[in-house]
Amino acid sequence: MSASALKATAILPGRGGIGGALSDAFWRKPTLLLFVLLTPPLLWLGIIYLGSLFALLVQSFFSIDEFSGLVVREFTLKTYGELLRPANLDIIVRTLTMAALVTIASAILAFPIAYFAARYAKGRWKAVFYLGVMLPLWSSYLVKVYAWKLILAKEGILTWIFDKLHLTVLIDSWLALPVVGGNSLSVSPTGTFLVFVYVWLPFMILPVQAALERVPSNLLEASADLGAAPRQTFLNVLLPLALPGIIAGSIFTFSLTLGDYIIPQIVGTSHLYIGMAVYAHQGTAGNIPLAAAFTVVPVVIMGIYLWLAKRAGAFDAL
Amino acid sequence: MPHAVSFQKVSRHFGSVRAVDAVDLEVEPGEFFAMLGPSGSGKTTCLRLIAGFEQPTSGHIEIFGETAEGVPPYRRNVNTVFQDYALFPHLNVADNVAYGLMIRGVGGTERLREAEAALEMVKLPGYGARKPGELSGGQRQRVALARALVNKPKVLLLDEPLGALDLKLREQMQDELRLLQKSLGITFVFVTHDQGEALSMADRIAVFNHGRIMQTGTPEEIYRRPKTRFVADFVGSSNVLSPALTQRLGGPAEWASLRPEDIRLSTEGAEAVVTATSFLGSATRVTLDLAGEKLTVLHPAGAPVPAPGAKVRIAWDKAALHLMGPEA
Numbered sequence: 001m002s003a004s005a006l007k008a009t010a011i012l013p014g015r016g017g018i019g020g021a022l023s024d025a026f027w028r029k030p031t032l033l034l035f036v037l038l039t040p041p042l043l044w045l046g047i048i049y050l051g052s053l054f055a056l057l058v059q060s061f062f063s064i065d066e067f068s069g070l071v072v073r074e075f076t077l078k079t080y081g082e083l084l085r086p087a088n089l090d091i092i093v094r095t096l097t098m099a100a101l102v103t104i105a106s107a108i109l110a111f112p113i114a115y116f117a118a119r120y121a122k123g124r125w126k127a128v129f130y131l132g133v134m135l136p137l138w139s140s141y142l143v144k145v146y147a148w149k150l151i152l153a154k155e156g157i158l159t160w161i162f163d164k165l166h167l168t169v170l171i172d173s174w175l176a177l178p179v180v181g182g183n184s185l186s187v188s189p190t191g192t193f194l195v196f197v198y199v200w201l202p203f204m205i206l207p208v209q210a211a212l213e214r215v216p217s218n219l220l221e222a223s224a225d226l227g228a229a230p231r232q233t234f235l236n237v238l239l240p241l242a243l244p245g246i247i248a249g250s251i252f253t254f255s256l257t258l259g260d261y262i263i264p265q266i267v268g269t270s271h272l273y274i275g276m277a278v279y280a281h282q283g284t285a286g287n288i289p290l291a292a293a294f295t296v297v298p299v300v301i302m303g304i305y306l307w308l309a310k311r312a313g314a315f316d317a318l
Numbered sequence: 319m320p321h322a323v324s325f326q327k328v329s330r331h332f333g334s335v336r337a338v339d340a341v342d343l344e345v346e347p348g349e350f351f352a353m354l355g356p357s358g359s360g361k362t363t364c365l366r367l368i369a370g371f372e373q374p375t376s377g378h379i380e381i382f383g384e385t386a387e388g389v390p391p392y393r394r395n396v397n398t399v400f401q402d403y404a405l406f407p408h409l410n411v412a413d414n415v416a417y418g419l420m421i422r423g424v425g426g427t428e429r430l431r432e433a434e435a436a437l438e439m440v441k442l443p444g445y446g447a448r449k450p451g452e453l454s455g456g457q458r459q460r461v462a463l464a465r466a467l468v469n470k471p472k473v474l475l476l477d478e479p480l481g482a483l484d485l486k487l488r489e490q491m492q493d494e495l496r497l498l499q500k501s502l503g504i505t506f507v508f509v510t511h512d513q514g515e516a517l518s519m520a521d522r523i524a525v526f527n528h529g530r531i532m533q534t535g536t537p538e539e540i541y542r543r544p545k546t547r548f549v550a551d552f553v554g555s556s557n558v559l560s561p562a563l564t565q566r567l568g569g570p571a572e573w574a575s576l577r578p579e580d581i582r583l584s585t586e587g588a589e590a591v592v593t594a595t596s597f598l599g600s601a602t603r604v605t606l607d608l609a610g611e612k613l614t615v616l617h618p619a620g621a622p623v624p625a626p627g628a629k630v631r632i633a634w635d636k637a638a639l640h641l642m643g644p645e646a
Contacts, residue, residue, distance in 0.1 A: 221371050222404040224391040226418035226469065236417075240408045 053299075060292035071288055079289040083297070088277070092297055095274040098189070098264075099257035102196040103204075103250045109197070110204040110249065111242075117205075118212035133202045141199065145266050148195045152186035152267065159184075182269060192268035199263065200256050204249035211245025212238075247306075247314045254305065258298035274298060320383030322347045322473055322505040323368055328377030330363050337363040339529035340377070345473075347382070350499050350506045352516040355526030356552065361509045364526075365475050368507060369398050382472055397466035398475040402482065403458045405450035411437070411461050412446030418469040436464040439498070456487045463495075467502070474499075476508040480515065492519050513553045517541060525549050543640055550575035550642065557581075557613050561644055566609060573642040578603070578616040580638035583624065587633035592624045606632065 014020050026033040062071050063078040082088060117129040136144065150156055162168050175181040175188060182188030215238065223233040261275030272280070274294055282291035309315070325343035329336065338360045345351045353361040366372040367379060370391035379386040381396060397418070405414050412433045413420070419429035430446070437443055440460035450458055459479060466474055479495070480488045496519055499506045510516050516523050517537040524534045525548075533545045544550035547558045557578060561571040567588055583604070590606040590613065598616075602623050606613045615632065617623060624630050 216402075216404065218400050218402065218404040219406060221369075221391070222398070222400060222406070223417070224371075225369060225396075225398045226465070227392050227421045228417075229390075229392050232421055236421075237406060 056292050056295055059289055060296050062289045062292075064287050064289055069286060079293045082290055083293050088294075091272045091274060091277050091294075094271060095258055096301065098193065098196065098273065099254045101193060102200060102257045103253045105193070105197050106201050106204040106253045107208075107246055107250065109201060110208050111246075114205050114209035114212055114245075117209045118215075119217070133205050136198075137202055142262070144199060145195060145263055148191075148198065149186050149267050152184070152191045152194065154184035154186070156186070186267055187269060189268055189271075192264050195263050195267045196257050196260070200253040203252035203256065204246075207248035207252075208242060208245040211242045211248075215241045243314045247309050251302065251306070255298060255302050258301065319347060320380065321345060322349065322382060323351075323507065324380045325364070325367075326378040326380075328364075328367065328374045328379055330360075330367060330372055331375045336529045338367065338374075341529070341531055343524060343531065343534075345505060345507055346522075347505055348503050350496065350519060350521045351508065352520035352523045353507065353509045353526060354511070354513060354516040354523050354553070356511055359526035360529035361511075361524075361526045362477060363529075365398075365477055365507065365509050368473065369396055369475055370394050395469075395471055396473045396475060397469050397471040398477065399459075399462045399466050399479045401477045401479070403450075403462040405458055405461060405465070407450055409450075410446065411442075411448050411450065411453070414450065414461060415446075415465045415468055417465060432468055433464070436468040437461070439467065440464045441494075455482050456491070459483065459491070463498075467498075467504070471504065473505045473507060476506060478509055478511070480510075480512075488515075495519065517553070525552065527552070544575055545642060547573055547575075547642065550640075555614070559639075560611065563609060563611050564639075564641070567639075569639060570641065572644050575640045575642060576613075576634060576638060578614045581613070581615040581632050581634050583615065583617060583621075583630050584633035585631060587631045589629060589631055592626050592628045592630060594626055595623055606630070608632070 014024065059071075060079060061075045061077070062073055063076045064070070065072050083092070113129075113133075117126065121129050151158055153159075159168070159171065162171050171185065174190065175184065180188065180190045180193075182190075185191045185194070219237055219241070220233055223237045224230075228236060259275050261273065261279045264271075264273045265276055274297060278291045278294045281287040281294065321344045323343065323345040325341050328338060328341045328343070330338040341360070341364065343364070353364055355361045363372060367374055368381065368386070370386065370389060370393075374387055377387075381394065386394065406417065409417070412430055415433035415436050416424075416429040419432060424432070434443065434446060437445055437460075440463050442457060442460050442464070445453070445457070445461070450461065453461065459482075463479070476495075480491050483491060492515060495506075508516075508520065517540070520537060522534065522536055523540050525532045525540060527548050533540060533549045535543075540549065540553050544553060544556065550556040550558050554577065556575040559567070559574040559576060561573055564574040565571045579601075588608060590608040592604060593607050593612075594605040595617075596603050596605075599619075601619055602617045604615045604617045604624065606615060613632075
């Protein structure tokens with residue numbers, strides 16, 4: 001720095017130019033900066049995102065002319081009525097059950113991992129944790145799903161391992177069960193479930209870990225100090241405080257399962273899930289209104305779920 | 319009658335760090351006992367050893383005559399008031415206070431009644447429905463106190479309970495804590511780095527340094543007759559005189575302590591040079607240079623204060639010079 005730059009005046013001269021004028025203006029009016037920064041994303045969110053959602057909602061109130069196959073642009077609840085047909089209702093119930101089971105399994109698997117990462121992992125182990133959780137997200141989703149198809153196939157590694165352990169009878173008797181079973185794991189609902197849990201698990205681990213990280217360890221000590229055995233501390237302190245994280249994670253796992261159409265197509269039975277139904281109706285069948293109505297189902301279910309969670313006090317600890 | 323808390327050669331090492339190093343300690347039932355020391359001196363680790371959050375590396379701990387090592391915190395009839403209160407953020411004040419009762423299976427109405435009684439005791443009646451986040455620091459501290467006391471513990475542990483409060487509130491809480499302790503008759507063990515707090519509240523004090531207890535005694539003993547240079551310096555910022563200086567001033571060649579308030583500026587006695595003065599309100603602290611050693615004098619308000627650079631003479635009663643031996 002030259003000596004002249006250090007010359008002491010109480011007020012420094014302006015930086016000059018457009019940049020200088022802008023920074024001065026933004027400093028004087030912080031709301032201006034906020035406006036400039038927020039307008040593009042709000043336009044995106046408002047028009048493209050919410051707008052298309054609204055368009056979808058409108059579409060679902062149209063119906064299709066059964067003879068010509070053209071969309072009738074008149075408001076009707078006929079399409080929603082079609083949702084209630086046994087075949088379609090089946091799809092909804094199947095998808096909902098799968099989403100709920102996947103969410104519960106993810107939460108049970110994620111909690112110990114997240115707990116370890118939040119409480120015990122330090123420095124390098126923390127990096128290993130993040131890498132371990134995130135790494136699967138870096139590779140292609142399709143590749144992972146096809147890899148699982150091979151793992152679960154009749155000639156796959158899982159069958160081979162069970163065979164070597166002389167436990168093939170376990171797989172066979174499980175596959176012989178109604179509803180969850182099938183010819184092999186890769187064409188059974190159990191296979192679909194396993195792949196769903198594998199693919200969405202990171203989305204449960206990360207928010208639960210973030211929530212557990214925010215629980216001060218002295219709360220756990222205070223609970224023990226007041227006479228609570230570990231199980232009581234878990235139920236009365238740890239779980240309630242981690243609940244917002246579990247809810248956040250379950251929003252991911254639940255809604256991702258509700259909307260997915262690739263996994264059940266590659267691994268599992270020929271039964272449809274909501275995502276597959278949407279895909280079929282808006283594509284080959286050309287029934288856009290019914291596809292839209294199917295899409296509204298997960299939106300409504302998620303709305304109800306969040307409302308119930310809020311009423312149950314899941315967000316009180318936030 | 320067994321001691322309320324007794325440590326026999328208790329050590330707690332963290333790797334190569336000896337947080338607590340072969341400590342012997344006895345706390346009597348019904349006593350208000352303070353553990354005083356600078357940060358990192360091992361006083362908080364000792365508290366955590368009593369609570370059960372830490373286990374000793376070696377040694378033996380007894381609480382009311384019963385072996386405590388290996389016993390988890392939830393099986394000790396000991397409760398803690400945490401430094402930052404550690405109130406459960408998802409529970410309201412009443413449920414926080416009633417937590418220990420809830421854990422022990424006391425019914426809903428019964429435990430809420432007891433919680434309200436405990437809140438009344440700490441002068442927060444009717445606060446049960448609020449969330450901890452809506453309370454001030456002083457109020458949270460009272461809730462933490464109620465939450466611990468409602469369980470009627472054999473020993474109440476307090477970890478720097480007044481550290482986060484402002485001066486006025488702190489003084490008020492000191493009085494209240496003392497009254498509460500005397501009326502309940504519960505043994506209080508109380509950790510602080512504030513020597514004034516320890517002196518004014520405790521029946522007995524243990525002064526900690528480097529994981530060891532330097533001295534245990536009544537506030538009067540600790541203040542008047544410190545055994546080591548560290549205690550003399552830490553408790554009440556006494557003047558510590560080197561053996562050479564003590565000898566020069568007419569004593570034996572031993573370390574000695576001399577309270578700033580026991581020295582007066584006089585017309586006769588040892589000569590010293592004023593290096594600085596600072597006004598404290600009720601007195602003026604005068605820093606002197608006496609034969610190359612620093613000496614502070616608490617000079618009463620009202621009397622004329624010498625300017626820095628002035629030559630003064632100092633005197634004290636013979637009894638005020640406390641000898642600590644040649645190796646203190």
